[in-house]
Structures are given as structure tokens and as C-alpha cells.
Amino acid sequence: MAHPTFDVIVIGAGGMGSAAAFELARRGRSVLALEQFPLVHDRGSSHGHTRIIRRAYYEDPAYVPLVRRAFERWYDLEQRTGQHLLTDCGCLVIGRPEGEVVSGVLASAGQHGLDVEHLTSSRLRERYPQFQFSDDYVGVLERDAGFLYVEECVRAHLEQARLLGATLHADEPVLSWTSNGNSASVTTAKATYHAQKLILTAGPWAGQLLAESGAMLRIMRQTLLWFGTNEPERFRRDHFPIFLVDVPEGPFYGLPEIDGRGIKVAQHYGSPELMSPSEVDRAIHAADEAPVRAFLTQHIPGANGPLHDAQTCIYTLTPDRHFLIDLHPQFANVAVAAGFSGHGFKFSSVVGEVLADLVEHGGTPWPINMFGFGRFQTIR
Numbered sequence: 001m002a003h004p005t006f007d008v009i010v011i012g013a014g015g016m017g018s019a020a021a022f023e024l025a026r027r028g029r030s031v032l033a034l035e036q037f038p039l040v041h042d043r044g045s046s047h048g049h050t051r052i053i054r055r056a057y058y059e060d061p062a063y064v065p066l067v068r069r070a071f072e073r074w075y076d077l078e079q080r081t082g083q084h085l086l087t088d089c090g091c092l093v094i095g096r097p098e099g100e101v102v103s104g105v106l107a108s109a110g111q112h113g114l115d116v117e118h119l120t121s122s123r124l125r126e127r128y129p130q131f132q133f134s135d136d137y138v139g140v141l142e143r144d145a146g147f148l149y150v151e152e153c154v155r156a157h158l159e160q161a162r163l164l165g166a167t168l169h170a171d172e173p174v175l176s177w178t179s180n181g182n183s184a185s186v187t188t189a190k191a192t193y194h195a196q197k198l199i200l201t202a203g204p205w206a207g208q209l210l211a212e213s214g215a216m217l218r219i220m221r222q223t224l225l226w227f228g229t230n231e232p233e234r235f236r237r238d239h240f241p242i243f244l245v246d247v248p249e250g251p252f253y254g255l256p257e258i259d260g261r262g263i264k265v266a267q268h269y270g271s272p273e274l275m276s277p278s279e280v281d282r283a284i285h286a287a288d289e290a291p292v293r294a295f296l297t298q299h300i301p302g303a304n305g306p307l308h309d310a311q312t313c314i315y316t317l318t319p320d321r322h323f324l325i326d327l328h329p330q331f332a333n334v335a336v337a338a339g340f341s342g343h344g345f346k347f348s349s350v351v352g353e354v355l356a357d358l359v360e361h362g363g364t365p366w367p368i369n370m371f372g373f374g375r376f377q378t379i380r
């Protein structure tokens with residue numbers, strides 16, 4: 001059966017692909033988005049109720065202009081849909097002053113004039129008695145942060161894309177793709193589709209679609225856990241912030257109580273690196289709970305209540321933990337966004353814009369130089 005030729009085909013309709021499909025449809029392009037699972041599912045990286053969004057980016061000050069733009073784009077999406085997607089909530093970083101997270105937050109805030117408040121160890125105890133840390137730990141509070149309802153954000157991007165004319169195919173895995181630099185073809189079990197441009201946003205499966213590109217991607221199983229608290233009103237966002245804690249066991253982060261499920265807590269990184277999502281154990285085990293419960297017992301004892309809920313999720317990692325957003329090294333009509341290394345969702349609203357720029361103009365005014373394929377050559 002003959003299929004129409006699209007301006008752009010997007011492979012993978014998760015966090016990044018949904019935003020790209022929306023932006024291209026908004027620009028009047030004909031778009032086909034192909035998703036291997038039902039739209040908005042829990043087998044990739046964009047599920048688990050919430051995602052943190054913060055501006056004073058400890059990972060590198062170069063992210064700050066992008067996160068500022070991401071905020072604008074989330075507000076724009078809220079306005080278009082009339083939905084509430086982003087909730088304001090302060091973000092408190094706790095660590096030793098010389099540690100990577102505290103010093104990184106201060107570097108970003110200093111370089112970009114962001115408003116943060118320093119909390120000495122005694123001020124930290126006074127202001128947030130829910131936390132217990134020794135005197136060598138300090139806090140940095142950024143009020144201008146918040147959290148996104150992750151599934152609602154993906155759904156909103158997809159729904160807006162559809163309303164603007166994009167074609168969305170769920171339950172249709174892409175088996176292969178080809179490009180000659182000017183046009184591209186994508187084959188699924190149902191059909192072969194043609195387009196001028198291609199966007200690859202396959203999340204944890206990106207490595208499989210990028211085999212010849214030189215991309216160095218690994219994946220990591222993560223678990224999200226929700227714990228009951230002894231006094232729920234003390235752990236609501238009017239009393240308790242988003243937190244990111246830099247302790248020797250590795251960073252832990254969490255969000256306040258929002259819906260009766262308790263606070264959400266997780267360890268950032270800390271699991272073995274894997275090659276493929278098929279290796280990920282989706283079941284939750286006692287061993288997943290143990291390190292988080294040990295952290296809560298020691299540092300947030302009031303939130304060491306019953307385990308109310310748990311989910312597995314997948315990080316896609318680059319060696320330097322910075323994103324991969326670039327044109328494909330062999331094909332100028334193929335743009336790639338992957339390897340978000342466990343901190344990408346907040347940016348998806350602007351990544352959609354960047355990907356649309358890349359396939360339309362071959363470049364973007366947004367600062368993405370540090371996210372290129374080229375760096376993998378030097379890492380090898």
C-alpha cells in the first residue's frame with residue numbers, strides 16, 4: 001500500500017519525541033510519530049508521576065539558558081491546553097560545601113544571576129527540621145523551581161500535535177530506517193513510510209537505532225519509591241521542598257507529598273550499566289528499598305513510613321552524563337536526541353524546538369555545542 005510522504009518522521013513518541021512532533025506540527029509541517037508501545041506508557045523513561053525542574057544547574061552552567069527556555073515552553077503548553085502541568089516548589093540542595101552538587105549549584109547561580117539562599121547547617125536545621133544532617137552539611141535553596149506531571153506533559157504534547165494535524169501511530173515498532181541524506185524511509189511490521197527528514201528520539205532503545213553512528217549509550221535501571229510519613233502536613237510543599245542530597249552513598253532526591261502516596265524518594269545513578277532495555281528487571285525487590293530506607297532512617301526519619309508505591313524506570317547514559325542532541329554524523333537530514341542521563345525531562349519542551357530547528361535549518365540558536373556526537377571520538 002502506498003503511503004504519503006511526510007515532511008518529518010519522529011521515531012519514539014516519549015518525552016522528547018512528543019515535544020518534537022508538537023513543535024513541527026505547530027510550524028505547519030506534516031509529521032508522522034511512530035511509537036512502539038501505547039502512547040504514554042511505563043516502559044521507557046517518561047513515567048512515574050513527577051519530574052523535577054530546577055534552574056541553578058549543578059551539572060553545568062551551560063544548561064541554564066536552555067532550562068529558562070524550557071520553563072517558557074511549559075507555560076506556553078499550559079496556556080494552549082488549559083491544563084496544570086508545572087507546580088512551583090522550592091528545591092533544596094544539601095551537601096558538603098566543597099561537594100559537586102552544592103558548589104555546582106552556586107557556580108550556575110553566580111554565573112547566571114539566579115536567586116538562591118544559602119543555609120548554614122544550623123539555619124538548615126531550624127528551617128527544615130525534617131532533615132537530619134551533621135554540622136559539615138549546608139543547604140542551598142532555590143525557590144524558583146518545581147515539578148512537572150510527567151505523563152500529563154507527554155500526553156499534552158501529543159494531543160496538541162494531533163490537533164495541529166500530526167499523525168500518531170501507537171503500537172507500531174520501527175524495525176529499521178534508512179537515509180540517503182535527502183530523504184529517509186522507515187519500516188515497521190505494517191508498512192514502509194517516507195519522509196524528507198527523520199528525528200530519532202527512542203530513549204533507552206536509541207542505541208539500537210544508532211548502531212553505526214558512534215554514539216556511546218548505556219542504560220541503567222532505576223527505581224522510584226513512595227513512602228508514608230509520620231505527619232503528612234509537615235511533608236507537603238508548603239513545609240517541605242524538593243530535595244537533592246549529596247551524601248557519600250551517592251545522590252538521593254525526592255519530592256514532597258502531593259497526593260496521599262507519601263514522599264517520592266530515589267537514588268540517582270548507583271546501578272550497573274546495561275546495554276539494552278531487555279536486560280532491565282521490571283520487578284521491585286527488597287534490595288531496591290534497602291538503600292533508600294537506610295537514607296531515610298538516617299536523614300529524614302519522619303518519612304521512613306510504609307512503602308506505598310514503587311516503579312522501575314530507565315536512564316539512558318552517555319559517558320560524560322551530558323545529553324546527545326545533534327544531527328546524525330552520516331546523514332544531514334536526521335536529527336537525534338538521546339542519552340539524557342537521568343536529567344532530561346525538564347528540557348523536553350525546548351528539546352522539541354531544538355530538534356525542529358535542526359531538521360529544518362541544520363542548526364539552532366540554542367546552546368547545544370556540548371551535546372554533539374563529536375565528543376565520543378575523543379572519549380574512545
Ligand SMILES: Cc1cc2nc3c(=O)[nH]c(=O)nc-3n(C[C@H](O)[C@H](O)[C@H](O)COP(=O)(O)OP(=O)(O)OC[C@H]3O[C@@H](n4cnc5c(N)ncnc54)[C@H](O)[C@@H]3O)c2cc1C
Pocket residue numbers: 011012013014015016017034035036037043044045046047048050051052053172173174175201202203204205206222223224266313314315337338339340341342343344345346347
Ligand atoms: C526514575 C527517573 C527519574 C527521573 N527524574 C527526572 C527529573 O526529576 N527531572 C528531569 O528533568 N529528568 C528526570 N529523569 C530523566 C527523564 O525522565 C528522561 O531524560 C526523559 O524522560 C527521556 O525522554 P526520552 O524521550 O529520551 O525517552 P522516552 O520517554 O522513554 O521515549 C522514548 C520512546 O521511544 C519509543 N521507542 C523506542 N524505540 C522505538 C522503536 N524502535 N519504534 C517506535 N518507538 C520506539 C519508546 O517506546 C519510548 O516511548 C528521570 C528519569 C528516570 C528514569
